Amino acid sequence: MTYTDAQLRSYLAGTAEASLAQQIEADLENDPILEQRLLALEGLIPVIQHGFADQPAPGHLKELEEKIFEDTASEQIPTTPFYRQWGARAATLVAGLVIGAGMMVWADDAPDWRQEVASYQALYVKDTIASLNRSEAELKQELAIASAAVGQQLNLSDLTDLQGLKLLRTQILGHEGAPLIQIVFADPNGAPIAFCILKDTGASDTAMHSDNLKGMAAADWTGNGYRYLVIGGDNQNRIDTVAQQIHSHVL
Amino acid sequence: MHFGKKYPKRFQGDLITVMPRLWRFALSLAGQKDLADDLVQATCLRALERESQFKAGSNFAAWTMTICRSIWLNEMRSQHLRKTGQLDAAVESGLIDPSPSPETNIFAAEVFKQVMQLPEGQRSVVELVFVEQFTYREAAAILGIPIGTVMSRLSAARKTLAPLQQDHANQMKKGELA
Numbered sequence: 001m002t003y004t005d006a007q008l009r010s011y012l013a014g015t016a017e018a019s020l021a022q023q024i025e026a027d028l029e030n031d032p033i034l035e036q037r038l039l040a041l042e043g044l045i046p047v048i049q050h051g052f053a054d055q056p057a058p059g060h061l062k063e064l065e066e067k068i069f070e071d072t073a074s075e076q077i078p079t080t081p082f083y084r085q086w087g088a089r090a091a092t093l094v095a096g097l098v099i100g101a102g103m104m105v106w107a108d109d110a111p112d113w114r115q116e117v118a119s120y121q122a123l124y125v126k127d128t129i130a131s132l133n134r135s136e137a138e139l140k141q142e143l144a145i146a147s148a149a150v151g152q153q154l155n156l157s158d159l160t161d162l163q164g165l166k167l168l169r170t171q172i173l174g175h176e177g178a179p180l181i182q183i184v185f186a187d188p189n190g191a192p193i194a195f196c197i198l199k200d201t202g203a204s205d206t207a208m209h210s211d212n213l214k215g216m217a218a219a220d221w222t223g224n225g226y227r228y229l230v231i232g233g234d235n236q237n238r239i240d241t242v243a244q245q246i247h248s249h250v251l
Numbered sequence: 252m253h254f255g256k257k258y259p260k261r262f263q264g265d266l267i268t269v270m271p272r273l274w275r276f277a278l279s280l281a282g283q284k285d286l287a288d289d290l291v292q293a294t295c296l297r298a299l300e301r302e303s304q305f306k307a308g309s310n311f312a313a314w315t316m317t318i319c320r321s322i323w324l325n326e327m328r329s330q331h332l333r334k335t336g337q338l339d340a341a342v343e344s345g346l347i348d349p350s351p352s353p354e355t356n357i358f359a360a361e362v363f364k365q366v367m368q369l370p371e372g373q374r375s376v377v378e379l380v381f382v383e384q385f386t387y388r389e390a391a392a393i394l395g396i397p398i399g400t401v402m403s404r405l406s407a408a409r410k411t412l413a414p415l416q417q418d419h420a421n422q423m424k425k426g427e428l429a
Contacts, residue, residue, distance in 0.1 A: 014410055025402050028387065035387055039380075044412055047419045048381040051362025056274050064288055065270065068295045069263055135423055148271065149384075172384040174310070 001027055005127055008038050033123055036173075040128060046138050053141050113175050114220055114229055117182075117196050118213035121231050124192035129184060132168040142170040149179045150199050152226060158249035159195070162242045164188040185232075193232035193239070195246060201225035208247060210240055219243035262302050266295050269312045272383055276316050276393075279378035280323045282367060290327060294319040313385065316393045320375075358422060362415055373408040376401050 001023060010016040011024050028035055039045065134142070136156070143154045149172045159167050165185035173180040181197040200222075208221040217239040218231040228250070230243040273294060278287040297318050298305075305314055366374055379390040380401070391398040 012409065013413075014406065025399065028402060029398050032386060032388075042381070043416050043420075044409060045381050047362055047415050048366060048377060048412070050356070050419070051359050051366060052275060052378075052382045053359060055278070055363065056271055061270050061274060061291075064274075064292060065267055068292055069267075133423075151268070174386075174389075 003034070003037075005037075005041060005131075008041050012038070012042060033120065036120065037123070037128070039171075040169075041131070046134060046142070049141060049145060050138065053144075113180070113198050113227065114211075114213055114218065114231075116175065117180075117194070117229055118216060118218065118231060121192070121194050121216060122214045124184075124194070124232075126186075126190045126192070129168055129186055129192050130190065132184070134169060139167055139170070143183075146170045146172055146181045146183075150181050150197055150226075152197065152199075152250070154181070154183075154197075154250070158246070159183060159185075162245050163238050165193055165242060187233055187235075187238070191233050193230070193242070195242075196229045196231070198227040198229075199225065200227050203227055208240075208243055210236060212236075221247060262299070262305075265311055266298060266315070269315055270295070272312055273315050273319060275382060276375070276378055277319055277323070278367075279375040280320065280371060281327070282371065282374075286327070290319060290323055293322050293327070297322060310389070312383070313389055313393055316379075317395075320394055358418070361418075365412060365415060369408055369411060373404045373411075376404040377408045377412075380405060 003024060007016065007020060008024070011021055016024070024034075024038075028038070140156050143156055143159075147154045154170070156167070162185070165187055167183065167185055169184045171182050171184075173182055175198055178199050180199075183195040183197075185193040185195070187193050203222045203225065205224070206220075206222040208219055211218045211220065213231060215234070216231050217234055217236040218229060219239050219242075220227065220229040221243070222228070228243075228246070230239050230246065232239070270291065274287055274291050277290040277294070278284060281287050281290055294315060298315050301318070305311065366377055369377065375394060376390055379385045379393060380387065385393065387398050387401045391401045394401070
């Protein structure tokens, strides 16, 4: 069943009729897209994240780390998670076989994460993002949390002044166990555009590539163990330019 | 114990990376910072012992949090209950930093306090879904509860925390949070 934003807001506010609330909860059990829509409307999330922004306090875990790891705490810790490295080895093997067969390069990450992101992005309409109104402090805080989750520094200054796009929200999603960051913008007409980052230490560097995914303009590239995608709307020139600007900042 | 000589450093690196998230989750279970410290320490040691059981490609944070929940429920929760005779009332003195930094935001402290005053079941779901941004299904798996229980706990928490949302909106209007 398809729900309007007003119905979902009434569910969140606890004012929905019991039958509607029950139907929404039944659908939520098997509909991750509905869950994402609901969470996108969840006004408590930035409030609660604000409350936890300083938890744990800086330095609080240092002593605990030393207690647990003792003599190894001061030694260099590799930044590449071991399970991603094994994934990388498997991906390299698969990619080699696939390239040999003359097939497409995304086979190391089946199903293609870009298509999955595009399916999600295709559900976004102007109304989805119309109510998003984060303060600069909240945007910075969300970026800080996302930076920690994905292991890449994301600065507010790098995500402003992008072809008239307005930064609205950053959230952490996931793809096959790896963190996937979705940064949502509105274009000058209020239409949704997303910049996504997927950590994949096994991915080989690729140059920027324009594409049309699910009817939307898109540009993607890979570098330093991350896959990147800018997607939304039908203005390919704008998406390409935004992608180039972001590329120059983050990579 | 000197785990560094016995266990792969990459695994330790992953544990250190996930530790802030793990600590917040442990705090949501235990309700007190000193207990959260103990719980994180026990969880990390257990994870190191069970490193070979981690399934490559699965969610490392979720795996460690599942261990954390198991230790809390099966080992530490009952000990704490015997000692103090209470569980859900998070001890305020264990939560509030007596010497907050100048940057400490009064509203943030109030939000944190109110979340920590929720019943244990609600605050752990709020922490996992709202702060760590796990899906309902992932949160249910970590906590070992049905997904419907995640939703009902969130609904109950929303009712309690709803005034914070209005306070937040009011402060935003005044520019106090900018």
